[in-house]
Every structure is written in C-alpha cells, then in structure tokens.
Amino acid sequence: MRNRSSLDAAAAENGESVGAAWARRKVGNLLRELREQAGVTQEDAAAFIERHVTTLYKIENGLPGVKLRPKGDIDGLVELYAADEATHRRLTELLALTRLKGPFTRYRDVVSPEFDLYLGLEGSATELVSYEPDLVPGLLQTEAYASAITSLPGGDGRSRPPTEVAKRVALRRSRQSVLTRATDPLRLDVVLSETVLRRPVGGPRVLADQLAHIVAMTELPTVSVRVVRFAAGLHLGYTTGQFIVLRFPEDQPIAYCDGFLGDNYFNKPQEVARYDEAFADISKHALNAADSREFIGQITKETTT
Known part of the structure; x- marks a missing residue:
C-alpha cells in the first residue's frame, strides 16, 4: 500500500x-x-x-x-x-x-470523458488485473500494433485521419510509463486468450514483434502475463468478455469494461467481487507464467516462418 x-x-x-x-x-x-x-x-x-x-x-x-x-x-x-x-x-x-494539469491534457481532443476517467484511475492504481480475449492490452502494445488497432473506425463509425491515429498511439505509449515509473510501478497481471496471440493484427511481422515485446515486458518483476489455450475448454471468460479490475492504495477497487458504444464502470463491492471471482476462474485454466512465455515464443516462431 x-x-x-x-x-x-x-x-x-x-x-x-x-x-x-x-x-x-x-x-x-x-x-x-x-x-x-x-x-x-x-x-x-x-x-x-x-x-x-x-x-x-x-x-x-x-x-x-x-x-x-x-x-x-x-x-x-x-x-x-x-x-x-x-x-x-x-x-x-x-x-x-483537481485542477492540476499534466501530460494527458494534450490528448483531450481524442479522449472521451468516460475514458478520461479511466486514464486517471489507471495512473493512480497500484494493481491492475485484466482478462483479454481478443487483443493485447494497451499497456503492452507496440506502436505498430496500436496503430493497426486505432486505425479502425470507432463506435461512431467515423474513419480516423492519420493525425488522430498518431495522437492515439502517442497517448497509449505515454500510458505505458506506469509500468516503469520510479515510484511504485503498477503491478500488472494479465491473462490472454490464445486468440490474442494468433490474431494477425497489422500482419505477421507486426504480430511477431508484438509477441516478442510481451515476453520482454514479463522480465519486469511487476508484470505477469499468462495464456489460456484453446485446449483449456470453457471458463467464465466466455461469459464476461474483456474486463479490468483496478486497485488503489486508499480507495475501493473498480471494475472496468471497454464497450463498443462506451465505457462501463462498476464500483459496488458485490460487482467487483464477481469480476474477481471470474478472474480467479480464468486463471485456473491458464498456463503458468513460465509456460506462457514459452508458448508465446513458439507462436512467435510460427508467425515468422
């Protein structure tokens, strides 16, 4: 704490x-x-x-x-x-x-009010656990991978111009500093579906570099990435979809889900507890950290051959 x-x-x-x-x-x-x-x-x-x-x-x-x-x-x-x-x-x-200004202020034109709240929560959290069934989470994305994702139209159906894509990628890169900050770096515990590792976002080269980056980031003592293989069968992640639980030094935890039409926050203890239970269930089906690194390495080789 x-x-x-x-x-x-x-x-x-x-x-x-x-x-x-x-x-x-x-x-x-x-x-x-x-x-x-x-x-x-x-x-x-x-x-x-x-x-x-x-x-x-x-x-x-x-x-x-x-x-x-x-x-x-x-x-x-x-x-x-x-x-x-x-x-x-x-x-x-x-x-x-509340009137302090900082580096994220420059990104206000590409950030919704709901996600602006998330940026603050992520920056002040001490621990973040996440289940990701489809994509690499933003805190672990390479620039090329992030660029491929942010080039897609948003929930409003609007195509994003290159300048906006570049700004969104820069914001994502800036957010990643929480993992390496000198004071209390964020403890990150991520469980990925095997789908994430095999989805060719940006093409084979971009994906291979992204997978190598994930393995490199797990060298940090505060970063853990585990994988749920297809062979693991059904688990609660098929019901929950993507979610994040953030924990703070003095406040109650918050669960967050990134939706197509907006962001959803859950702060009632019973709601957060449900997501904690789901993460525990999903974790039981995941490879351990060492085996996950090895498995990611195998898929990286498959991607480049």
Whole structure:
C-alpha cells in the first residue's frame, strides 16, 4: 500500500493522470459519504447547491467534465451536511488538486470523458488485473500494433485521419510509463486468450514483434502475463468478455469494461467481487507464467516462418 508521500510523488510525475483524477474521486467519495451520513437525498442536495441531480451524480462519482465551485458546491454541501472544519479543509485541499494539469491534457481532443476517467484511475492504481480475449492490452502494445488497432473506425463509425491515429498511439505509449515509473510501478497481471496471440493484427511481422515485446515486458518483476489455450475448454471468460479490475492504495477497487458504444464502470463491492471471482476462474485454466512465455515464443516462431 502506498503512503501519502508516495501518492504525491506519483501525482507530481504524472500530473492530471494521477493527481487530479485521484483527488476528484476522493472529493466525490467524501461528499457522498457525508450526504449519506446526513440522510440527505441526491435530489435535495442538488437543489440546495442549485445543481442538476445528474451533475451531483458526476461529482460524487469523480467523473470529469464538472467544474467544482469552492463556494457554491463545497461550502454549500459542507453547510448542508453539517460537516466539521477539518473535513471542510480536507475538501478544499483536494479541490485544489483537481485542477492540476499534466501530460494527458494534450490528448483531450481524442479522449472521451468516460475514458478520461479511466486514464486517471489507471495512473493512480497500484494493481491492475485484466482478462483479454481478443487483443493485447494497451499497456503492452507496440506502436505498430496500436496503430493497426486505432486505425479502425470507432463506435461512431467515423474513419480516423492519420493525425488522430498518431495522437492515439502517442497517448497509449505515454500510458505505458506506469509500468516503469520510479515510484511504485503498477503491478500488472494479465491473462490472454490464445486468440490474442494468433490474431494477425497489422500482419505477421507486426504480430511477431508484438509477441516478442510481451515476453520482454514479463522480465519486469511487476508484470505477469499468462495464456489460456484453446485446449483449456470453457471458463467464465466466455461469459464476461474483456474486463479490468483496478486497485488503489486508499480507495475501493473498480471494475472496468471497454464497450463498443462506451465505457462501463462498476464500483459496488458485490460487482467487483464477481469480476474477481471470474478472474480467479480464468486463471485456473491458464498456463503458468513460465509456460506462457514459452508458448508465446513458439507462436512467435510460427508467425515468422
């Protein structure tokens, strides 16, 4: 578990990707806890600060796109919930952190508000577990592999121009710094379907380089990649599809699924527990880390011959 000084160091290193998003979540969590303790409904709280109830929902869930007002929002809700002065100071401090800027700001024109939240969560997480049935996860993609994927039309059906593709690939490359950062690198535990290793994204050469990169990344002590072979039979991954569970030093874990028409987040304990159970079941069907590296190496040779 990271202490507060470690979080500050990470925030300084990654700017908006860690500090602002982390603080936004903390503000939202704290305000929701205060409201529930005071027995106030979201509708009544929103009316008190003259906000729409959907805006308060976004605030309490740490979603981007809402500019918090120190007077109208923080002071008003502190008054309504009868919070003490120490809590008021804490909220004010966190509010200042939500305004940090960082390297991901330059990518706002190619990032949806929902995925902007994910960027912050990924940057502030200490551990990420992921099941990937179709594609190599973004944190492990090579530039050529990422370029082949991002060249595809998005959920809006729009073809992406080369400049946008290049920017999306650059964002993906920037995200990967969480695996090698000096302060508490992200612990990454990925289970891949054999399909991922055999899908010729970008052609044989691009795929071979991508597979070699995966093996190289597993040399990091904080990165684990395992493979579920076709021969393993049925497992819960056939039901869940792709998913990610992120864990944090001070907050509750969050499950995330990347959908065709948008991103889905699950933060209720019982929801996250279901995904944890699914990951455990899928892991039972996977090769161990050493055998997975060997198997990936075999497919790499097959791809290039």
